[in-house]
Amino acid sequence: MAQKPSVPKGTRDFSPEEVAKRNYIIQTIKHQFGLFGFQPIETPSFENSSTLMGKYGEEGDRLIFKILNSGDFLKKVDEKVLQHKDSQGITSQISEKALRYDLTVPFARYVVQHQNEIDFPFKRYQIQPVWRADRPQKGRFREFYQCDADVVGSASLWQEIDFVQLYDAVFSDLKLNGVIIKMNNRKILSGFAEVMGAKDKLIDFTVALDKLDKIGEEKVKTEMLSKGISEASISKMQPLFELTGTNQEKLEKLGGLLSGSEEGTQGVKELQFIFNAIESIGLKSSKLDIDVTLARGLNYYTGAIFEVAAPEGVAMGSIGGGGRYDDLTGIFGLKGISGVGISFGLDRIYLVLEELGLFPESVNKGIKALFINFGEKEALYATKAIKQLRENGISAALYPDASKMKKQLNYANKSEVSFTVLVGEQEMNNNKYTLKNMISGEQESVDYSTMESILKS
């Protein structure tokens, strides 16, 4: 055999079974998005580079797939840049388009571009692939789907409360119980920096704090010191490392710790409001937790921060995340529009459901009835019955060749067909169909209408 072809690194083919399972997840998410009042939009798979570049930080720029210009693009490149082998300089001259890196920034672009046609608050959802030039790992791909729901044009905290319920509703529908919805607030993180007297170190501080459950208290402190945060500042934050108890107790401790910061206090108040409401409304199967170490890499969150962890015992990075960004559209020139949104990580949810065996068996059913092919005359007769069955909403097909029965039945077995139908000369003469149940092996000779009603049930 010739050299086997393959797909590019970090991409995958999906078999019929996999597509069925993915569709099951997508349908569940879409259904709840609809119930919560979100409407779908779609945006192009690639955008102008200027729309994407610089929106995800330095790291993000590196991970954006750039699309080469058409034509003899090298001719137009500045001779000096070419000589110096300056990759960055050349990139901007030979590539003007780039693949979508996430759904949030294109959405912000969409809102700004269509601001006059949109009625605010605007609730949209979007389920499309995104691309990142990352190194693949388990649950990390270079092409993957995001399922986002966002609201723009409302600063109300009731949106956050709705999103917590949306997460709970989707994961309950998927029978994925025990999911942990973690919440934090950017204002609380800012408050920490303020109380510490290290406002300029906010990013370094939060990035280090984010690693707490992974590398432990000592290493987090070491990293903070190495970033130039003073020993005194860190010791002021000591209570953070001992933040335990119920959510209510955590909120009280945070309130005390941040009493000197107006912004921090505001953040605690917001969380308090959301938690009170959820406490009163109740969640079906998920758990809501305060996690002040939650920072997430994205620079644009200004209020609530969400992250969803798989149930305990499943080793998987976050299966969803989101937050509030007061000024996302500001980068495209539309100021003062607040947005908040969440995302579901389809590929990772898939891996978790697979690991826990939570896909319903029904997602992967074959056709209802396969007609065995006995030859030309019989096939024509069978095809007429098949036509009628299809018109009545029953999936049915004829085995295309008059192969041996063994082979035809084997095929039916493997494609998980529920029934096979045998129509030979005998049946044709008596106007009957021999219907064989492929699970029990039982078979009976019936007329058309009996067959139809059996297949319908």
Next chain:
RNA sequence: GUGGUUGUAGCUCAGUUGGUUAGAGCGCUGGUUUGUGGUACCAGAAGUCGCGGGUUCGAAUCCCGUCUUCCACCCCA
């Protein structure tokens, strides 16, 4: 982007200190069974040992490069 790991039949994997013709299980094809599958038995097909180079009388095996897989870091869904 940094460090490590992996690649042998369609799939999962053996393969001795480098030594004739590279194996197994599952799957596939055919038969035992000309209108009865899932079980059993028998037979058969199928491999550029990821790719390229090197060392050697001789390389799946050793060395270098490259691609791929997975893992850690970075970052992230």
